[in-house]
Amino acid sequence: MAAPEVIVGMSGGVDSSVAALVLRDAGVTIAGLFMDNWADDGSGHCRADEDRRDAVAVCGRLGIPIHFRDFSREYWAGVFEHFLAEYAAGRTPNPDVLCNREIKFRHFLDAARDLGAGRIATGHYARVDQCDGRWRLLRAADRGKDQSYFLHQLGQEQLAATLFPLGELRKDAVRAMAAAAGLPTAAKKDSTGICFVGERDFREFLGQYLPARPGEIRTPDGQVVGEHPGVFYYTLGQREGLHIGGRRGFDDKPWYVVGKDVAANVLTVDQGHDSPYLMSRSLRSEPAHWIAGAPPSTRFSCTAQTRYRQPEEPCEVTVDDTGTLRVAFQRPQRAVTPGQSVVLYLGDACLGGAVIASTDAPAARATGVPA
Template sequence: MSTAPRTVVGVSGGVDSSVAAWLLAQSGEPLAGLFMQNWDDDGSGECRAEEDRRDAVAVCGRLGIPFHFRDFSKEYWAGVFEHFLAEYAAGRTPNPDVLCNREVKFKHFLDAARELGAERIATGHYAQVLHEGGRWRLLRGADRDKDQTYFLHQLGQAQLAATLFPIGHLPKAEVRRLAREAGLPTHAKKDSTGICFIGERDFREFLGRYLAAQPGEIRDPQGVRIGTHPGVFYFTLGQREGLAIGGVRGRPAAPWYVVGKDVAGNILYVDQDRDSPWLMAGTVETEAMHWVEGAPPATEFDCTAQVRYRQQDEPCRVRVRDDGTLSVRFVRPQRAATPGQSLVLYDGPVCLGGAVIASTDAPVPGQAGGAAG
């Protein structure tokens, strides 16, 4: 007689999800593994989906648990990739990992697990869940260098109530050790980085397949022409690589950094100061905020925030507007707070939630004043 699993673990073919599955299997949890294909690879990159799937099958075989496969590539295209393209076309810098977690891993994956008869899902994310005072809280992973709550801030009460993070209390080195001692075939596998659908291929070449690039001028903040660029949406604030600016007459032999983008005018603005005043913002305005616990702690409060992944906690004052958007004033100016990226709030180890950055008060190159947006 077949028994439905109580938990379905997302097996990605990596070491983190492998150890998450192993820990649950060791505890006697009725378990199955599920591999998600989120991108219909065209064969032009190094997405490694087939290799990852083979490794996931091998891990499930090693643990003696059923293996399942689901193709979510259509859902990924509609829920994540179309937004990714629209944001780049608008000159913003999106974060597809945030949307992938909300739209695929903790939505379609959770639905698929329930179709298999499971009550909940488990993943190899470095995060923790705490049930306290009748509410579910999202806590940072114990390994601060690997903590992934920045990418999980769009989760809510229903998802956290049905989710396990078995390795959230472990440092990465311990995860590797457990994998090695358990004989898991992924124990020495290199961590994946970047976005799977881009893989090892050239980012500009990939994006150029979907967005028609127009070469334009590179200027300094005062409007003086410095060079040319292949397409303004290939670049993001604070970026140094890929500008291909050689020696400029009358300018120091120092690196250049992107400090602004005029999408309508197809102009890229650069400066030679890594901490250029054109990159520094004291206040960040956001789109509608998502609160993990469903509501803000107050209409105005102090906490810490990150405007990018792996950033140190930055103290700030938060004001919640009537329409759900935020105005966040930082104690120290923030470098390259980028529209399209996520601002995520924390109270100590507790992730309060996050929102997409809409604009900042950093000065706009080529203008006398105003706010970047």
């Protein structure tokens, strides 16, 4: 049997199912590969068994072979340990970015090559092209589903070996194609939650690894207004789970997390969705990754996102000698969060990005975090 040209990452969802369908119908010799990336913890929340069954059923319907690989150790070492360390430090990591870099476009790509394939394909909503001899990562045609934000850590080698068959399609068209082909995933709900871990009560899940450490909830001027179970359970801009309620001397506006001090074990809150304590004009990052291999210049204008599905914002980027960034926005930004990623764009082209290290938000300055 001839080796496949392309191995499709089959997640058991509708997107990867239609990615395989598109390639098969285009006459490409393909095979599927299902990845086990999370060891069952007995919670009953892991959908791996269901997803595996759906992936097998889809490949059977399409008449293509399917392979299986267990990357749970690699996921733990390359993604989850970092995820826990970041939360323990009071930051809010984005495991989907690491998961793509370390698992889907590293270990999966290596497995595909071991099976004799030259390229891989996934159900991500993004596009790839070549310009002036360099590979580019582009936003998807369906901007509402675009996932280039999560793919900004990819480089030239990965993009040269990757196909995104859904890049030109809208989500409603994808579901219609799945239904027309009789694929069992046509109406399956999209997965959410932590990459490969699935949907579950986040605080309960994180508490298995980072035990509760109660402390005070304070206003920016130091008034104690409640108690928290652990600052690492919260993220900037969060409203849910504070349990502060009405308090004498304060109005009825909702409370939001505006600062976290792990050393002092204090959670800082303020009232109002657009509290000035949540607003920042600039950020500093860890060393950046550039899809082209280098930045376009040491100082340039572009647009940026500091979270998924956020409208892109005009900004000025300065790259220092260590590769870290200073990003200055034209307008104040709400709840820019250390540990998350700032991702840079020039039109539809994703330039790359970096982990946010600090901001100039007032709460950050008040707790001594360098801006």
